[in-house]
Amino acid sequence: MMKHWLLMTLFLLLASCGGGGSSGGSQQTEPPPVAAPPVDPPPAAPPVTEGFVITGTVIASSSQSVDGDTNDTVSEYNPNDTLLSAQAINNPTTLGGYVNQPGSGESGRSFAEGDVDDFFRLELLAGQSITMVIADFDIADADLYLYNQNGDIIDFSIESGEVENLIVPDDGTFLVNVSAYSGGTNYLLAIGNQANQARSSLQHYIEPWQAIVRYRDSDHSNQTAMAAADLAMEQRGGGPQRPWLMQLKTTDDRQYLARRMGTAMPKRASIGSGDLQARFETLMTIKRLRSTDEVELAEPNFRVRGFFTPDDEAFETQWHLPLIDLPAAWDSVKGDPDVTVAVVDTGILSQHPDLAGQWVAGYDFVRDIAQSGDGDGIDPNPEDPGNLQTPGPSSYHGTHVAGTVGAAGNNGIGVAGVAYGARIMPLRALGEGGVGTSYDVSQAIRYAAGLANDSGTVPDAPADVINLSLGGGPFSSAEQQLYNQVIANGTIVVAAAGNEASSVPQYPASYDGVFSVSAVDINRQLASYSSRGVYVDVAAPGGDNGTDVNGDGYPDGVLSTGGVDNGSLEFAYTFLNGTSMAAPHMAGVMALMRSVNPGLSPADIETLLVSGRLTDDLGPPGRDDSYGHGMINAYKSVIAALDSLGDTTVDLPRLSLSATTLSFGDSEAPLELELINAGSGELTIELITSSEQWLSVSSQDIDEEGLGSYDVNINRQDLADGVYSGEIKVLSSANLVTAKVFMSVGRPGGEANVGAVYILLYDRVNEEAVAEFSATAENGRYAFQFTDVPPGQYELVAGSDSDNDFFICDAGEACGSWLTLDQPIVLELNEDRAGLDFPVEYQVFLPDITAENRDVTSPARQRQPIVRKRALGPARATQR
Structure with a gap:
């Protein structure tokens, strides 16, 4: 079923000629015939434009999933608002979603009543990372919580910026909660292995019940003193023209607590640990202070200690x-x-x-x-x-x-x-x-x-x-x-x-x-x-942005410097292929x-x-x-x-692997591991071992030294549902190297899905979308068809619309273009075209977190998303 955006109805005006006749009994002399006025020939019908058919499939990666209750009215609706209704998802995954406070965000399914919480249930391994990128962080705020199976909050990330990040403490079944603190926003969750952990470490090194505050009234007048008293704070340090050290009074008075916690007050009841609750209330109060008119700056009083930080934060993601x-x-x-x-x-x-x-x-x-x-x-x-x-x-x-x-x-x-x-x-x-x-x-x-x-x-x-x-x-x-x-x-x-x-x-x-x-x-x-x-x-x-072979929760594109300009320019790190x-x-x-x-x-x-x-x-x-x-x-x-140069270099053989991490997800197919002599001189492979019975390695195409291509195989037989990890160790005559392997048994989150996808046929000459087709996923594939398309030059663009703002490809939404998003190919349409298949992917980026980046705006860069979904109103054609 399809909606046509351009409809043409042709009306032909036909002239009919009448003659005279007899009126009955008496005979009368008929008047002489009057010559009929000349009739112009009917106008020639306008030439009929030959229309063509375009068919293809938009393909979602198996590592992608979608929140069950986004704001899009066409996407399937499976609410995940409570611990009991938590949505099962796969590991690893990149998931796109939407949350909002009642009356906030775009008009849509959840505008009136709100969609404050999204809960997701999954198996996680110790050391894995959960990262959330908040699309509309400048006008909305969302937080990240980690629950155990008993419904207790065991960790959280409640910053006020663009990124929230958690590190999984143990192996087990957990519930991940995305919670709207204010406004409405799209978000992306990246769950996987070896992600950057530096972003989550700072929140654990704060002095509880303390905040560093700079008031807009630098002399700390009665007005600002009243604002401090309203949150049960008192001054411990600082002075005029500089920041103040404020002490939060510990209290069980629900009046003060409600002011500190705001919309997050219900979360407090799920935190059992005293230390965790102190950190929670401290950070929530700081978040509350940041939204107060009298406050210019509010931040934790960090504990200073020596610990290792990688030189380049995202280097591990640069596979x-x-x-x-x-x-x-x-x-x-x-x-x-x-x-x-x-x-x-x-x-x-x-x-x-x-x-x-x-x-x-x-x-x-x-x-x-x-x-x-x-x-x-x-x-x-x-x-x-x-x-x-x-x-x-x-x-x-x-x-x-x-x-x-x-x-x-x-x-x-x-x-x-x-x-x-x-x-x-x-x-x-x-x-x-x-x-x-x-x-x-x-x-x-x-x-x-x-x-x-x-x-x-x-x-x-x-x-x-x-x-x-x-x-x-x-x-x-x-x-x-x-x-x-x-x-x-x-x-x-x-x-x-x-x-x-x-x-x-x-x-x-x-x-x-x-x-x-x-x-x-x-x-x-x-x-x-x-x-x-x-x-x-x-x-x-x-x-390849359509895969996540190393299971880090991010697409396997090339990560490098970039920018995001949804509203204003922000320096970032983007994945392109x-x-x-x-x-x-x-x-x-x-x-x-x-x-x-x-x-x-x-x-x-x-x-x-x-x-x-x-x-x-x-x-x-x-x-x-x-x-x-x-x-x-x-x-x-x-x-x-x-x-x-003529320099004599010493032979330094060194064994290297094509990948140090392999993630099968739920795939059955073997993964290839290449053993390479990355140095000079000779080396031989002496021993290859695996740490688990379900994990094995077999040679595929190797030379006499044992170098070359190997298949890494897994056997899920007799294994319970869950996520598993193992190691492959390869000993050569020069060195020992290790590859980590991850795989899952069962697929609780179902097949690949990014929600409803809208495919636009974009006229390059007139610079406008002339047709739209919407579809929902069947095994990760979205079939589309356009009929009666006039000859011309077109582009095919596809994307989701989680926030229901009638624009696809916003931050936090999936996007794709034939043949690639980076370099769309112009379709010269002069015949029927079939098999126009292309991927649709979440546009994942890692924001720059330096202070200088936050003030970079330029009027020349102010722009709204341009790829519009609808032209004739809210009705959509949907294939299910």
């Missing part, structure tokens, strides 16, 4: 860096500040905390003012303004690419770039929607190489490497000549092979001399979207090689690549059309660069 053996390469080189990688893309968020200080002066070469998005043409400012007019959220593509190359490492926040000691040259050549022209790109390349260009200037020194995570044009002799000149001058050029899932040559990646990079997923397999063919030179991690993400891994490794051996020419690099010195061979032995000469290996590449 793609160990995959190319980067940590071993960093032992030798992290990048030289004199080595520069030019990123020709959408520009950069230059003040992102993980990019500030990491770049050199660049340029903006988007000359078309209508396409530029920043109000002018060519200028020296390569800042990315985001997509202000193009449908869909801004990807900040260039910022993501730049972060993969050179985000600051070892700085205590966020992520690390491949060559974080080198520098990025941001060159903006793509404007609105990530679209640009080949001429603008050529001008940016000329600038990067120190050649004459339309800016009238050149950089102080040419870039060592140029990264081109872009493509789409046909072969051009002029462009080939430009690349010949750039490469002859010594600049290494790296380009994304393309996301066309075909072997058709993509440019600029397929030009002679350019290193074309295909994409692999977390399993070192060619990604489903990746282009391939005779022009592919090398492979690198591009990721594509060959656009693979290319900067290669570019970063090239920067590491140039850092240890500045004299390496592009021809030298190609010789080393063809000889196998820089890669791990994947696929058939030798070069192939999927992986080129293999997947780039950072450690091998740095060693090869050192060897090229």
